[in-house]
Amino acid sequence: MTNVVNNSGNMNPNPNAVDWDARLEALGISVRKELRPKVRDFILPEWAKGWIALIPALIFLILFMIYPIINTFIMSFVNNFYWVGNSGSSFVITNYFAALQNSRGGVEVSWGIQNYIKVLADPVFQRALTNTGLIVIISVPLTIVIGLLLAVCLHSIKPLQGFYQTIFFLPYVTNTIALGMVFNAMFSSSAGSFINVFLSMFGVSPQQWLTIYANKWNMFVVIVIYSVWNGLAFKILVFMSGLSAIDRQYYDAARIDGSDKVTIFRKITVPLLSPQILYITITSFIGACKSYSQIISLFGKGAKDFGGSDKQVWITVVGYIVKYIDSNADSAAGRGAAGCVILLGIVLLITLAQFAVSKNRVYY
C-alpha cells in the first residue's frame, strides 16, 4: 500500500509532456499527500477546557444558588434587618452596614438570634408548623400506601395496563394551580356543588368546605384529597418501574416453596422494592414539608391566602416564608430567612432519620 493518494496515473504518451511531479518536487512542492489532520500549534491544556465548559453553568449557579444560600444564612442572624433601598446590592452584609448608617424608626440592626426567637414564638408560625406537620403525617403515608397498592394491582394485569398507567399519570402533567381551582369549584359551598350533591346521596347536608366560614377540618379533608390526587402519579410510576425490575426468578422460587400471595408480597416484593420505597418516602416527605402551591390554589384567593377570615387558617411553613418574602417591614426579611433555615433543618432531620431507619430495611 503506498502513501500517495493522488492519482497521477495520467500516462501521457506525448514525449513533450512535462513531468510535473519531478518538476514540482524540484521546486520544493511536495506532491505526495499524506492523510493527516491539521497540525495544531496550540493545544488548550485539559484543565482549561474543563473550566471553560463549566463556567456558563457555574456563573449562574453561584449567583443564583450558592450565594443566596449563604446570604440567607447570614441574614437570619441579623436582628431588625431590612433592605436598604439605595445600597444597590442584595448582599446582607452590605445592607447591614448601610442600615447601620441610617437606623430606621429608631431600631438598630445588630447580630443575634432574635429572628429565630421571633419566629418560633410567633403563634402564626407555630400554627404553620402544626399545619405542615398534619399535612405531612396524614397525606404522605396515605398516598404511598394507595400508590403501592395501585402499582401492585397494575402490575398484575396485562391488557390495558398501559392505558391505566397513562390515566393515573395524568395529574403529574397538569398545572397544580389550575386543578386546584377546579377542586375549589368542585368543593364549593353552595348546595349544588359536586361534593354536596354527592354527599346528599348519603343524607349529609351541604357543608361549607373552603369558604371563610368553613370548618378547619373540612378544609383539611379537601387538602388531603387534593394532595393524594396529585401525588399518586409519580409514586405509581416509580413503583411500577421498580416492580418490573424484580427478577421473575424470585417469584418462581417462592411458588415452588409454596408461599401464598400475601407472604410473597410481604417477604419478597416489599423488600426487593425497598430502594424505591425509600426514595419515594424521602422525596414525598420533603415535598410535603414544602406544601404551598396546592393549598393556595384550593382556596383560590391569591398567593397569600390560606383560608378563613384571617386568611391564615391553613398556613404552612413555606407559606409563612412567602408572607415575608418581598416585604420590607420590621424584621420581615430576617423572619423569612430564619423560617427558611428552620425549614432546611426540618428537611435534613427528616432525611437523616429516614436514612437511619432504612439501614436495616433497605436491600440493594
Add this chain to the structure above:
Amino acid sequence: MAQEAVHEIYFASEKQLRIYKARRIITQTLLYAFLTLVGLFILFPFWYMIITSFKSTTAFEREELSGKLVFYLNSTNFSFEQFGKVFQGSFNFGIFYLNTIIVAVVSTAFTVVTSVLAAFAFARVEFKGKDLLFTILLGTMMIPGEMMMMTNYQTTVQFGWANTFAALIFVHGVSVFYIFYLRQTFQQIPNELFLAAKVDGYGHFAYLWKCMIPIAMPTIVTILILSLMGAWNAYIWPTLIASGKNPVLQGMGIDHSMLLVSNGLMSQFTSEFTNDTPARITGSLFATVPLFVFFLIFRKYIMRGISRSGIKG
C-alpha cells in the same frame, strides 16, 4: 405477582384447574373494578373541567343554587361564552401563552446548553478541584428552593430585571439535577471511544459534539421535555417577580403584562372572575390543555425519564 399463563401451571386434577380458573376470573374482575374506580376518581376533575367550560354562567349558577348539578350538556346550559371571556381584557390567555412559550423555549435551550457543557466537564475532563466542586453542588440539591428566593428577589430587582424575561429565564435556568443525571449518562460511554476519537484527530469539544451528544440523545431529550414542563407549571417565582408590566417594552410604548400561565390564572381568579366560576374553570382548562397535548405526544419519553431517575434514587 407477575402475569402467568394458565398452561404453565400444573394441576393435580381437572377440578383444581377449574377452581383456579374461577378464582383467577374473580381476582381479575376485582382488580379491574378497583382500578377503574380509582381511574374514575382521577379522571373526574378533568371531566368536570371540560363540562363546566361549556356551560353558560347563568346556567351554572342556577344549577348550583338548585342543588342539582348537571353532569352533561344539554340545550339549556350549553354555551361558548366562557371562551370569549378568557381571551379579553387585561387578563388574556393569549398573552399568558405567549409569555410562557417564550420563557419555556428559551430557558430550556439555556438549560440544555449549560447542562451539557457542565456534565461534559465533570464526566470527561480532568481538572483540579473537580471532585470537590461536584460534591458541593450535589449537596445543594438537598436545599429547598425557598431559601434562595428572598435573595434572588433582591438581586433580580437590583439588576433591573423585575418583570422581564431575563429574570424568568436565567435565575432558575441551571439545574444541578440535570447536570448530575446527564453526567451519569456521559460516564457510561466507554473511555476507549474517547481515545479512538483522539487517535482520529478529534479534541475534547469535537468529541463532545460529534460523539457524546448523539449517543446521549435520549437523556438530553428527557431533560428537554422535563424542562419545558417545569417552565409551563412554574408559579412561585413568576408570581414574585413577574406580575407586572415589562419595563423594556413599556419604554417602547407597549403595555405588555408579564404574567405566565400559572400566576396569570391566579390573578384572573382573584380579580375579574371571582364570582364567575365557569370562567375560571375555563381558564384552568386553557392552562391544562397544551401540556396535556404535549404529554400525549411525548408520553413515552416523559414516563421513561421519570422512572429512570427513580431507579438511580
Add this chain to the structure above:
Amino acid sequence: MEVRIEHLTKTFIGKKGKVTAVNDMSFVVPDGKLVGLLGPSGCGKSTTLYMIAGLHKPNDGKIWFGDEDVTSIPPENRGIGLVFQNYALYPHFSVKQNITFPLDNVRFPGPLDAHQTRIAEAKSKIRKIEKNIARGRKKQLDVKEEEKTLADMQEELAEAEKAYAAAKVALNELKVKNPEKYQELTKKSLSKAEKDAIALKMAKLVDIEGYLERKPKELSGGQQQRVAIARALAKTPRVLLLDEPLSNLDARLRLQTREEIRRIQKDTGITTIFVTHDQEEAMSISDIIVVMNNGIIQQIDAPQAVYDEPVNMFVAKFLGSPAINIFDGEIKDGQLFLDGELFDINPNYEKVYEGTITREKTVVKNTNFTLEEYYHDLDLHPERKNNITAEELYALENPELVTIQYEEKVVKHDRKVFIGVRPEAFTLDINKEFKGANSKHTHLNNIPVVMNYVQRVGRDVSVIGKIRDQEQTSLKIIIPSENWVDVEGKKIVNFKPKRFYVFEETGERIV
C-alpha cells in the same frame, strides 16, 4: 516504516507510590514486519503500545518512525492506526461512517506552505537578530558576529523568496496546463466521493463489504473487529497497532481472525505491532516476538528462536503449552546434579558464576539496626535484657519493621541451579522399564518417573508423575501416541530428556 524505541521509560504515581510500568526499553521494529509484544498482565506491554501510539507521554526516551522523531507529536499526526481491545466503534455511526470518521479530519497543507513557513521563519530570525544588534550597540558591545549572522539570514531570506516566486510561477503554469493536477494539489480536504471510495476499499480489504450500512451493534464480534481494523487503516498509517486483538473472541474465531490479521498485514505490507498475553497467539503469527516482564524486555527474536533458546527462566516458562518442567538442581565440581543424582557433565559447568544476588534483611525503619543483630546481642549478653537501650526498646515496642532488599555480590562455583525440560522433549529411554532400586543409579541422561497419571489424548499421551524417590513437584511429559504400549500399566518408566536448559538462581540461562 521502521519503528525504533530508545530508552523508553514510563512511571505512574499510584496509591502506594511510584510504579515503573516500562523500564528503559529499547528495541527496533524493522519495516513491514509483524511484531508481537508478549508478556503477563501488568508487564507494561499495553503501556508501551500506547506510548508508541502517543496516548501516553513517556517520562524518558524517544520514539522514531523511520528517521522522524515522533516523541512529541500528538497521536493523530503520527500516522498510526490503533485497534482497541474492545474495538471502540462509534455506536451511533454506521460501519461506513465509522471508517470515514478519521478521514473527516484530514487537512492537506497548501502546496506553497513550506515556502511560506521558510520565509516567515527567516523573517522572524532576522527581526530577532536586529533587536540583539540594536541592544548590543547601545551597550557598546562588539556586534560583528551578529552582523555576519544577519547577513547570512538576509541571504537566506532572499533565496527563500526566490524559491517561493519560482514555485508560484510553476504553479500558475500548472493551473493552466494541467488543471486537474492543480486541483489535486490545492485541495484542502477529501471530498465525499473520495472518502467513500476509501471506505469501500478498506471494507473490501477486511472483507466486510456487505455491511457498510449497518450499525455496530448489528454485527458479530469478529465483524466488529474487522471494522475496527478497517478504521485504523483508513488513513493509510505508517504503523498499525493492535491491543490484544484476539482476547475478546471465542476460541474458534480466534484461529480464523489470526489468519485474517496475518493476511491483511502481508497484503498491505504495513509495519504492525500487537500486544497479547497469549503466547500461542504471538507464536503463530508474529515475525518477531518481544517478551516483556515488569517493564523490562526479556528477549527479542523470531518465535521459534524464543521458544527453543530462551534467554532466561521467565521466557522459558512463559512460552510453551503445557509449561516447561522446572527442577531443582546443583552444580558441584563442574557437574550437574538433579535431585542429588548426577545428571550431566559438561565443561560449561566449570564456569565460575559471578553475579549479584538479591537478599533481604529486616531492619527497623530509618536506621540500619537489624533485628537479627539485636537478638544475637541479647543472647550473648543476657544481663542486658533488663538493661536495654532506648533504641532497642523502641525496636521491641514499635515493630516498624521493614524488609529491605539489598544486593550482595556473589562469586560462586558450586551453586544451586534450575533445570528446565519441556514436556515434549522427553523420549523413552532404551532401558524402558526401571529395573529395581539401585543406590548407585544416577540420572545420567535418564530419569525414572513414577507414573501417577497416564492418559492417551488423541495425538499424544500425557503423563503426570514424579521423579522416583523425590518429593518434587510433579512433572508433565508428552510423548507420541504410538508409545502408549510402552507406558500403559507401568509403574515406573525411564525417560530421557532430549533437550534441557539450565538456569541460574536468578534465571539466566547457562546451557
